[in-house]
Amino acid sequence: MTAIGFSRGDLYYLLPELIVCTGALLLLLADVALSQQRQARAAWVAILSLGAAATLLAVMSASETTIARGTFAVDGFAIFFKLLFVMSAAVTVLLSHRYLTIEGGRPGEYYFLVLCATAGMMIMASGIDLIVLFIGLETMAVCFYILAGFLKPNRRSNEAAVKYFLLGAFSLALLLYGMSLLYGLTGSTALRAIATALASGSSGRLLAVAVMLLVAGLGFKIAAAPFHMWAPDVYEGAPTPITAFLSVGSKAAAFAMLLRIFFEGLPAFHLDGLGSVFGQPLGWASFFYVLSVLSMTIGNLAALTQTNVKRMLAYSSIAQAGYMLIGIVAGTPRGVSAALLYLVVYAFMQLGAFGVIVLMRREGVAGDELRDLAGLSSRQPAIGIAMLLFMLSLGGIPPTAGFMGKVWLFASAIEAGYFGLAVIAVLNSALSLYYYVRVVVYVWVRREEPGTPPIVLSRAMIVALAFAAAGTLALGVYPRILFELAQASAASLGRAEPMLGWLR
Amino acid sequence: MHLYPITAYHYLVLAAALFALGATGVMLRRNIIILFMSIELMLNAVNLNLVAFSRLNGHVVGQVFALFIVAVAAAEAVVGLGILLAFYRNKETLNIDEVNLLRG
Numbered sequence: 001m002t003a004i005g006f007s008r009g010d011l012y013y014l015l016p017e018l019i020v021c022t023g024a025l026l027l028l029l030a031d032v033a034l035s036q037q038r039q040a041r042a043a044w045v046a047i048l049s050l051g052a053a054a055t056l057l058a059v060m061s062a063s064e065t066t067i068a069r070g071t072f073a074v075d076g077f078a079i080f081f082k083l084l085f086v087m088s089a090a091v092t093v094l095l096s097h098r099y100l101t102i103e104g105g106r107p108g109e110y111y112f113l114v115l116c117a118t119a120g121m122m123i124m125a126s127g128i129d130l131i132v133l134f135i136g137l138e139t140m141a142v143c144f145y146i147l148a149g150f151l152k153p154n155r156r157s158n159e160a161a162v163k164y165f166l167l168g169a170f171s172l173a174l175l176l177y178g179m180s181l182l183y184g185l186t187g188s189t190a191l192r193a194i195a196t197a198l199a200s201g202s203s204g205r206l207l208a209v210a211v212m213l214l215v216a217g218l219g220f221k222i223a224a225a226p227f228h229m230w231a232p233d234v235y236e237g238a239p240t241p242i243t244a245f246l247s248v249g250s251k252a253a254a255f256a257m258l259l260r261i262f263f264e265g266l267p268a269f270h271l272d273g274l275g276s277v278f279g280q281p282l283g284w285a286s287f288f289y290v291l292s293v294l295s296m297t298i299g300n301l302a303a304l305t306q307t308n309v310k311r312m313l314a315y316s317s318i319a320q321a322g323y324m325l326i327g328i329v330a331g332t333p334r335g336v337s338a339a340l341l342y343l344v345v346y347a348f349m350q351l352g353a354f355g356v357i358v359l360m361r362r363e364g365v366a367g368d369e370l371r372d373l374a375g376l377s378s379r380q381p382a383i384g385i386a387m388l389l390f391m392l393s394l395g396g397i398p399p400t401a402g403f404m405g406k407v408w409l410f411a412s413a414i415e416a417g418y419f420g421l422a423v424i425a426v427l428n429s430a431l432s433l434y435y436y437v438r439v440v441v442y443v444w445v446r447r448e449e450p451g452t453p454p455i456v457l458s459r460a461m462i463v464a465l466a467f468a469a470a471g472t473l474a475l476g477v478y479p480r481i482l483f484e485l486a487q488a489s490a491a492s493l494g495r496a497e498p499m500l501g502w503l504r
Numbered sequence: 505m506h507l508y509p510i511t512a513y514h515y516l517v518l519a520a521a522l523f524a525l526g527a528t529g530v531m532l533r534r535n536i537i538i539l540f541m542s543i544e545l546m547l548n549a550v551n552l553n554l555v556a557f558s559r560l561n562g563h564v565v566g567q568v569f570a571l572f573i574v575a576v577a578a579a580e581a582v583v584g585l586g587i588l589l590a591f592y593r594n595k596e597t598l599n600i601d602e603v604n605l606l607r608g
Contacts, residue, residue: 130569131568131569131572134569134572134573134576135572135576138576138579138580142579142580142583145580145583145584145587146583146586146587149587149590149591152590153594155594155595155605156605156606158587158590158591158594158595159591159603159604159605159606160606161587161590161591162536162587162588162591162603163603163606165583165584165587166530166536166539166540166543166600169540169543169580169584170530170543170546172547172580173523173526173527173543173546173547173550174546176547176550176573177523177546177549177550177553179550179569180550180553180554180557180566180569181553183554183557183565183566183569184516184553184554184556184557184560184561184566187561187563188565189565189566189569232606233606236606237605237606
């Protein structure tokens with residue numbers, strides 16, 4: 001009955017990942033085969049394979065099943081995240097095109113790594129087995145180590161790669177040690193079996209250690225304080241389109257993995273004999289409570305003093321991870337769907353903001369300092385408006401998507417009884433406005449320095465920025481579709497069953 | 505002289521000790537290669553843990569997990585050493601304190 005290998009159905013449901021991988025391999029071939037002048041076509045290969053994967057994902061969006069002998073779930077949750085990853089990857093490719101010609105990297109290798117990282121993220125969203133999750137995580141992480149250091153002659157890029165690699169490998173070791181303890185305590189690597197095993201037994205001290213290690217390891221990956229030290233340095237040093245992809249894709253993928261592990265594998269975990277806080281038994285939600293408060297506060301306070309926009313956005317993304325954790329702490333269906341919703345909203349506004357920074361990079365100008373943004377609105381009013389939109393959205397001002405996302409997150413915290421957390425979040429949100437508005441002031445009020453080279457728009461860049469701006473605005477004005485999608489996806493978490501019927 | 509049998513628990517204690525040793529190395533050492541070796545030590549502590557648990561639980565999943573970790577750690581080492589090489593070419597040092605262009 002359970003034959004070794006894959007069945008027809010398995011292969012069908014793996015098609016999106018397979019297409020992305022095929023695209024990646026084609027890119028490697030193209031890198032060798034295409035002449036120097038035709039290297040631009042590599043971007044098309046990447047876009048087309050991502051588009052094909054997205055189409056297939058949309059086709060199978062109603063499916064709810066597990067494949068590969070119960071290690072890989074294809075449910076609404078997975079497809080929600082995969083569409084998010086494919087979308088961010090496509091925007092990253094669009095942003096990278098001109099940046100690469102300026103910086104002088106080989107596009108074939110670069111897009112190959114972007115697609116491989118995407119495939120890793122997709123595996124992370126679907127894995128319901130510790131081994132599968134680990135493989136997905138590493139597929140993504142190893143690609144990002146290389147991408148962070150892609151500009152080989154650039155010392156900052158070198159440093160970013162070294163730091164990211166060392167801290168990434170360290171956090172992986174923590175995560176794996178936690179996983180090994182979890183496996184030892186429950187006798188299984190399948191998340192559902194772990195949940196079943198833990199539901200019957202009591203939670204001992206060793207389990208608490210395992211959970212702490214998992215929280216720490218995943219905390220590194222989502223860049224939540226106090227595990228955030230790598231983020232500002234890596235974000236600043238890495239090529240800007242990669243910073244965008246790292247802060248959106250890698251964070252979302254780590255959140256997907258976190259949700260899978262804690263909501264599907266450890267739903268019943270709580271610490272015995274340590275009493276309760278605010279009437280709730282102490283469990284993993286308590287750890288995330290601390291992480292959330294620290295991330296919001298440290299991220300926002302540190303962002304206040306930054307003069308480098310990439311670095312400021314890095315601290316801001318730490319704070320944003322804190323907001324998203326609110327939904328996880330709440331732990332209710334509404335909380336989880338709010339976190340999912342906010343991840344999508346965050347993807348649009350963060351990709352857009354980094355897109356503008358990529359645009360500022362031109363011959364002779366690094367473009368990532370705050371003063372480089374001066375006078376942007378008088379040169380390119382449309383880009384100025386887009387940047388205004390992204391900053392207002394990151395700060396949570398209506399009518400942008402960021403506002404709707406925050407309202408839902410904070411409401412979920414209040415609904416679950418975490419009033420203190422909601423208050424801290426609102427205060428932090430107000431604090432963050434200072435540095436977001438400062439960017440707007442530079443774009444709209446400050447005059448440019450004379451003699452700076454002009455800003456040249458490319459078609460790919462316009463498409464990417466228009467897409468991000470449209471998403472940021474549309475989801476703020478009419479968020480209903482995304483609300484419903486996020487709710488359905490959150491509800492599908494842990495519900496998928498092995499399939500029956502002809503596909504088997 | 506009485507000899508105690510070595511059980512799976514002894515391996516778990518050894519793994520915990522190796523893991524702690526590796527983590528200490530990451531905190532204290534300054535040479536990036538040594539840091540990297542300390543991280544490898546932590547990963548191998550995980551492997552030891554998995555194999556011991558696999559024996560204790562009486563099935564093979566843990567050993568499969570360990571094999572996957574060995575393979576992935578090898579891939580990671582290749583990439584990591586490549587990154588270090590690129591860093592060394594520009595900087596001519598492998599001291600972690602010299603990784604200071606981006607202020608932390």
